[in-house]
Amino acid sequence: MKTLAELLATHPFFRDFSPEHLELLSGCASQQRVDEGDFLFREGEVAKAFYVVRHGSIAVTAVTPHQGLVTIQTLGEGDVLGWSWLVKPYRWHFGARALEPTVVVGLDAACVRGKCDQDSKFGYEMMRRFAQVMASRLEATHLQLMNVYENRS
Amino acid sequence: MVPELYRVQRVRQETHDTFTLELRPQSGAARLTFKPGQFNMLYIFGTGEVPISVSGNPTGATLVHTTRAVGRVTHVMSRLRAGDVIGVRGPFGAPWPIDLARGHDLVIVAGGIGLPPLRPVIYHVLAHRGDYGRVVLLYGTRTPEDILFRAELERWRARFDLELHVTVDRGTPSWHGNVGVVTSLIPKAPFDARSAFAMICGPEVMIRFTAMELERRGVGTDHIYVSLERNMKCAVGFCGHCQFGPHFVCREGPVFAYDRVEDLVHRWEV
Amino acid sequence: MTTQGAAQQPDARPPAFLEPEHFDDVIQILRRRGYRTIGPTRRDGAIVYDEIESAQDLPVGWTDEQSPGRYRVRPRGDHALFAYASAAHAWKRFLHPPNLQLWRAQRTNGHVELVADSAPPPRYAFVGVRACDLEAIRRLDQVMMDGPYVDHVYRALRRDAFLVAVNCCDPSGTCFCVSMGTGPRVTGLADLVLTEMVGAGRHFLTLAAGTASGQEVLDELGRRAATDEECRLADASVEAAAQNMGRSLAVDGLREALANSPEHPRWEHVSKRCLTCGSCTLSCPTCFCSTVEDVTALRGDATERRRLWDTCFSVEFSYLHGGSVRLSPRSRYRQWLTHKFSTWHDQFGVGGCVGCGRCITWCPVGIDVTEEASVIRQAVPLPGSTGPMTE
Known part of the structure; x- marks a missing residue:
């Protein structure tokens, strides 16, 4: 049985994280199981955590006026889910639903934010990684917005 | 500059706007040979001529082209039926580096109608x-309905x-696969990035993003090799239309x- | 720039002397040899290149005045035959016809047959090819027949053409061949090279052979050799012309400056004046772009495939999948100028401009390429800078 710190250490998102920082982070971590079809969180709810996916797959969903719930992105093993916990007012911009039985490690938002405030080096490491998550999300949105495959004629 | 006449052997509707033509020379002679990535100029009687990459097997019996009805000529082309005659000039252009890549891992990334020109590589x-x-092989389309060569992809996915x-880009309720842009598949794909x-x-x-x-x-x-597209009238460097900075896409490209x-790719209106 | 070297005169014979009133003999010899003689002639208030049957068809005693957006012909008050600059047309009209049938298709009972035109092409003699235009023909040769693919129509016309080149003694206000290294003295290969000396009470021609067929024509003409004195006078006229260019362009570093300045504010500046009409590309002696068109008979059973000159200034030129790549006039002007002075070098090892000045003269709003190119050459802005340009 691995400790949470050991589990986090094997996740690509925390590659090159120092053992002290992993220890710090694992104090905010808990493992969670989500059944197929269940929501981990819904759009508009208070974002109390972020998640790293260990097994399974998760659909990031949005509620749209005409089509109802649509999937905008799918995430799987090795991905990180959620950045709304980082920016006020800490509400989920999207929902997350398991597409199959899925195991995640949840990191408590208030706990992580508190540790970021206390240890600015740790805080910087976290921000650097989440900046990449947000940049990738922005790039993907940009591409989807341009609708590059659309037949223009 | 005079095309060779080919007869449409078979037409296959791939999606609502994309179709595949299987062609054989009208004369009964052997079809032209090509390298993966090369294109032909397809001529429709009285309508015009367009460059289209070969999408078929380099060793297959027929000459296979897949295209989308998007302009005037391809719209008329989409109404061709078995037995109709079209003109073919080619093959033109630089192929994919299949020889150079020998011995290395290969990452093939296709977006939308970009899969047909890569199929001969596969x-x-x-x-x-x-x-x-x-x-x-990483393939992205707009919706599940736009996936080309679906049966073939399913066969390939079963391979070890x-x-x-x-x-x-957009899932539907019946789609259980990945949702997200094709670039999102790259970080986790299994290949040795160094070689x-x-x-x-x-x-x-x-x-650009890929x-x-x-x-x-x-x-x-x-x-990294990319296949680019520009307007083409002659395919042999005379008409000037396909210029991309100093390059003639028809001769130096499309790959x-x-x-x-x-x-140049990161510059606008080149 | 070298003087006419031995390479152009296989047996290094001195040029022949010819009185202007006997120049018709040259034209008649060429016509007897089966050439269609094409030369300068005055039509619709301009000097153009067209079929000439005798020396009388030449613009005898006329010259031109050219400046940005302006062209006029006026009488000189003498009987000079070649005392003017670039004609309104370029020779490409004959070698790379503006409207050409590539092939025909005939459909009978579902069976289609394609037929290429097999009629022998005309044999042209071009009379009065100025140094800049001779160089332009050489650059077209590179595009149309010296590459991996050969345009057979061009090659057939070009191979059979007889060239009578002219050392230019009368540059216009828009000429800059000296800057481009293409004139006013003929340095390229021509069958005959002619110099016309007018002034100081003298008027005569000298004719030198550059090829064996040129020498045959000279032999048939049977004139005495020009004296050293006559050669010296003719030479001085050409030398004087070199000092008399209407414009100049510093080309040192221009190729690189254009390649590195796609976002130069000058592109926006010029695009505000440019009408994107394509007059410059039509008048340019090296612009080679073309499009193709199907012309279908009303009954629909026969169609002709035709090639037409095209211009990179049109929006349709870069059409791709329901849209055009170069939508803004800015990007289209940039494409043209950058191609002429920069990417042409990448493609063919030389530039695409010969300094004939036609694009300046025939631009309806008088845009001057030498000015546009100079501004970009001089003021390469720092990357990302959008500051004001220096002029």
């Missing part, structure tokens, strides 16, 4: 599987020697090493 690689390392991932060869074909914007993501992963710009065109 046929070639599967026929010479031992010549290559790991082979990854080809890693295939398909993703769509792999990448081949990208799709809309120019998709090519090349950047591959670079981020560590693939050298001299190992370019990314490091030769990187600056």
Whole structure:
């Protein structure tokens, strides 16, 4: 049985994280199981955590006026889910639903934010990684917005 | 400059706007031979001529082209039926670097209608599987309905020697696969970034983002190849239409090493 | 720039002397040899290149005045035959016809047949090819027949053409061949090279052979050799012309400056004046772009495939999948100028401009390429800078 710190250490998102920082982070971590079809969180709810996916797959969903719930992105093993916990007012911009039985490690938002405030080096490491998550999300949105495959004629 | 006449053997509707033509020379002679990535000029009687990449097997019996009805000529082309006659000039252009990539991992990234020009590479690689390392095919489309060659992709996905991932920009309730842009598949794809060869074909914007993501992963710009498109009237460097900076896409392309065109690809209205 | 070297005169014979009133003999010899003689002639208030049957068809005693957006012909008050600059047309009209049938298709009972035109092409003699235009023909040769593919129509016309080149003594206000290294003295290969000396009470021609067929014509003409004095006078006229260019362009570093300045504010500046009419590309002696068109008979059973000159200034030129790549006039002007002075070098090892000045003269709003190119050459802005340009 691995400790949470050991589990986090094997996740690509925390590659090159120092053992002290992993220890710090694992104090905010808990493992969670989500059944197929269940929501981990819904759009508009208070974002109390972020998640790293260990097994399974998760659909990031949005509620749209005409089509109802649509999937905008799918995430799987090795991905990180959620950045709304980082920016006020800490509400989920999207929902997350398991597409199959899925195991995640949840990191408590208030706990992580508190540790970021206390240890600015740790805080910087976290921000650097989440900046990449947000940049990738922005790039993907940009591409989807341009609708590059659309037949223009 | 005079085309050879080919007879349509078979038409297959791939999606609502994309179709595949199987052609044989009207004369009964052998069809022209081509290298993966090359294109032909297809001429429709009284309508016009357009450049279209070959999408078929380099060793197949018929000449196969897949295209989307998007302009005047391709719309008329989409109404062709078995037995109709069209003109073919070719093959033209520089092929994918299938020889250079021998012995290396191969990452093939296709977006939308960018899969047909890459399909001959996959046929070639599967026929010479031992010549290559790991082979990854990443394919993105707008919706699940836009996926081309679906039955074939499903067959390929069942293989142990080809890693295939398909993703769509917009999911539908019945779609259980990946949702997200094709670039999102790159970080986790199994290939050795230091030595792999990448081949990208799709809309120019998709090519730009994909090349950047591959670079981020560590693939050298001299190992990334892209297939570009420009208006073409002659395909042999006389008409001037296909100029892309100093390059004639018809002769030097359509397949370019990314490091030769990187600056131009990131520039507007070239 | 070298003087006429031995390479152009296989047996290094001195040029022949010819009185202007006997120049018709040259034209008649060429016509007897089966050439269609094409030369300068005055039509619709301009000097153009067209079929000439005798020396009388030449613009005898006329010259031109050219400046940005302006062209006029006026009488000189003498009987000079070649005392003017670039004609309104370029020779490409004959070698790379503006409207050409490539092939025909005939459909009978579902069976289609394609037929290429097999009629022998005309044999042209071009009379009065100025140094800049001779160089322009050489640059077209590179595009149309010296590459991996050969345009057979061009090659057939070009191979059979007889060239009578002219050392230019009368540059216009828009000429800059000296800057481009293409004139006013003929340095390229021509069958005959002619110099016309007018002034100081003298008027005569000298004719030198550059090829064996040129020498045959000279032999048939049977004139005495020009004296050293006559050669010296003719030479001085050409030398004077070199000092008399209407414009100049510093080309040192221009190729690189254009390649590195796609976002120069000058592109926006010029695009505000440019009408994107394409007059410059039509009048340019090296612009080679073309499009193709199907012309279908009303009954629909026969169609002709035709090639037409095209211009990179049109929006349709770069059409791709329901849209055009170069939508803004800015990007289209940039494409043209950058191609002429920069990417042409990448493609063919030389530039695409010969300094004939036609694009300046025939631009309806008088845009001057030498000015546009100079501004970009001089003021390469720092990357990302959008500051004001220096002029």
